[in-house]
Amino acid sequence: MNSNQTSKNTFAITTPLYYVNDLPHIGSAYTTIAADVVARFERLRGKSVLLITGTDEHGQKIERTAEASGRSPQEHCDTIAAGFDQLWQKMNIAYDRFSRTTNPxxxxxxxxxxQRVWDNDDIYLSQQTGWYCVACEEFKDKRELLENNHCPMHPNREVEWRDEQNYFFRLSKYQPQLEALYQDRPDFIRPEIRRNEVLSFVQQGLQDFSISRVNVAWGFPVPVDPKQTLYVWFDALLGYVTALLDPEQEPTLENALSKWSPINLHLIGKDILRFHAVYWPAMLMSAGVPVSGGVFGHGFLTKDGQKISKTLGNIIDPLDLVERYGSDALRYYFLKEIEFGRDGDFNETRFINILNADLANDLGNLLNRTLGMVKKYCQGQVPKVNPEEIGDKNGLKAAGVTLGDRVTCAYEGLQFSQGCEEILSLVRGCNKYIDEQAPWKLYKQGEQQAVEQVLYAVLESVRLSAYLLSPIIPNISTAIYQQLGYSIDFNDQTAIASALNFPTHSSWGILESDRVLGEAKPVFARLELSNQASS
Ligand SMILES: Nc1ncnc2c1ncn2[C@@H]1O[C@H](COP(=O)(O)OP(=O)(O)OP(=O)(O)O)[C@@H](O)[C@H]1O
Ligand SMILES: [Zn+2]
Structure with a gap:
């Protein structure tokens, strides 16, 4: 990231603008959850955040899908966009902008x-011939295709031959500038494997690409030639810029770029890496707009080894999952279980096992039994212990004092599963510590001070864990904080940073001893595998 990005106190992050050819599936939910977690983390540590999501609504695929369902394209888009929004509400996605590309x-x-790109002489008319995948809305090289001219991303779809006059964008002109960008900002494309993919693609030599279509009515007309329609990707990527406008601002580039630009991070799946890491920065360069901070291309959720996708139709319905298991459960599972960047299969049995083990048993029961002991042995109040007096050899304290920094690093690097592991290892350490210290025995032996130290160390470790997990499981973290006597809600995104100061709450040893604890209630009910489960 460049210095401008690290020093500014704003943070703008995007999910892809999802294509409205069908309702969202867990793949769409996956990216959006991850982006929401990053946004929540940045808000927690006091940044002013803009989380952008939305829908990409133009192009041939939409035109055809609407026609097939007997609706006008706009009606179709309105219905599907509402479906995305509904899912984001259920998934507890605290987005700031929902960008729809059909918005005037x-x-x-x-x-x-x-116009800026045109004035820069980067657009010209030429003949386009080649194989086009309507599902990808992208031309494909003959050598990329599977047998029988099928798209590798959509093995059930045949590509179509195109031979037409289109407007082209002079991508080739930007090859040296793009190479310099990747060189100067090694973090621009993450993870490493995606960066290498892009470098080798660019090294082969960049070709200009067509940014208009003939015979597609559903899109914006090319400003200099209204008989042609702008290529859906040219328009879709700009949806990020439109989203930067405040609702009452006049829609000009100057206004859009005044506060949040450059966007800090585009979170995407690896399928649309080229558009974000090659085409998009070149378009921005051409228009004289600052290039974004970076792109992270994560892996695919797969079913039986194959990418889950709307076009393939092998979807798992996230609405159904969230209704059965709740948003925290889904959010936790996806980020903990799949290393961000890699592919991962979704398996409902494993899903249930992990949630029961981590959230119901290790974390939930820990709090519950500790609060029970505090009630019994310490009159229901946080024990009067000075954390300074707990020796550095205490394993919970030793792990706790560095946990905030370690988890911050994990969030910054989008290593969510590692962050969860770091936190869960403290939680498991607490359970072990209680068993070893056996506060019930210490109490019987009249060792009140020792009992109080043990229970304090555990409560404080649970508090810290809940705080650091709050971007991922805000509802459970809220329940834990409330039982620890804080009247806050981690979902209150405008107040959270000032209510719970990050440097303080991400440290170990801040729980005040006179705090009156709330009523102990299970924070996460054990899940049962329902008969609807897929495996
Ligand atoms: N299986 C998946 N695993 C992870 N992310 C996915 C998956 N499918 C889609 N996404 C997310 O959605 C983005 C693509 O959005 P799009 O609307 O094109 O969805 P899609 O299901 O891949 O569509 P289609 O099947 O029609 O190509 C990806 O870049 C990624 O962010
Ligand atoms: Zn395709």
């Missing part, structure tokens, strides 16, 4: 941006 304000931004 977006049209104004696209037009102005096109």
């Amino acid at each position: 304000r977006h049209g104004a931004i696209v037009k102005e941006f096109f």
Whole structure:
């Protein structure tokens, strides 16, 4: 990240603008959860955050899908966009902007941006011949295709031959600038494997690409030639810029770029890496707009080894899962179980086992039994212990004092599963510590001070764990904090940073001893595998 990005106190992050060819599936949910977690983490540590999500609504695929369902394209888009929004509410996604590319304000931004690129002499008319995948909305090289001319990303779809006059964007002109970008900012494309993929693609030599289509009505007209329609990707990527506008601002590029630009991070799946890591920065360079902070291309959720996708139709319905298991459960599972960047299969039995082990047993029961002992042995109040007096040899304290920094590093690096592991290892340490110290025995032996130290160390470790997990499981963290006597809600995203100061709450040893604890209640009910479960 460049110095401008690290020093500014704003943080803008995007999910892809999902294509409205169908309702969302758990793959769409996966990216959005991850982006929400990053956004919540940045808000927690006091940044002013803009989380952008939305829908990409133009292009041939939408035109055809709407036609097949007997609706007008706009009606179709409205229905599906509402479906995405509904899911984000259920998943507890605290987005700030929902960018829809059929919004007329977006049209104004696209037009102005096109003009800048045109004025820079980066657009020209030429003949486009090649194989086109309508599902990808992308031309494919013959050598990329599977047998029988099928798209590798959509093995059930045949590509179509195109031979037409289109407007082209001079991508090749930006090859040296792009190479310099990747060189100067090694973090621009993450993870490493994706960066290498892009470097080798660019090294082969960049070709100009067409940014208009003929015979596609559903899209913005090319400003200089209304008989042609702008290529859906040209318009879709600009949806991020439109989203930067405040609702009451006039839709001009200057306004859009005034506060949040450059966008800090684009979170995407690896399928759309080229668009974000190659085409998009070149388009921004051409229009004289600052290039974004970076792109992270995560892996695929798969079913039986194959990418889950709307076009393939092998979807798992996230709405159904969230209704049965709750948003925290899904959020935790996806981020803990799959190393971010790699592919991962979804398996409902494993899902249930992990949640029961980590959240119901290790974390939930720990709090519950500790609060029970505090009630019995310490009159229901946080024991009067000075954390300074707990020796550095105490394993919980030793792990706890460095945990905030370690987990911060994990969130910054989008290593969510590692962050969860670090926290869970403290939680498991607590359970072990209680068994070893056996406070009930110490109490019987009249060792009141020792009992209080043990229970304090555990409560404080649970508090810290809940705080650091709050971007992932905000509801459970809220329940834990409330039982520890704080009247706060981690979902209150505008107040959270000032209510719970990050440097303080991410440290170990801050639980005040006179705090009156709340009523002990299970924070996460054990899950049962329902008969609807897929495996
Ligand atoms: N199986 C998946 N695993 C992880 N992320 C996915 C998956 N499928 C889609 N996504 C997310 O959605 C983005 C693609 O959005 P899009 O609307 O094109 O979904 P899609 O299901 O891949 O569509 P289609 O099947 O029609 O190509 C990906 O970049 C990624 O962010
Ligand atoms: Zn395809």
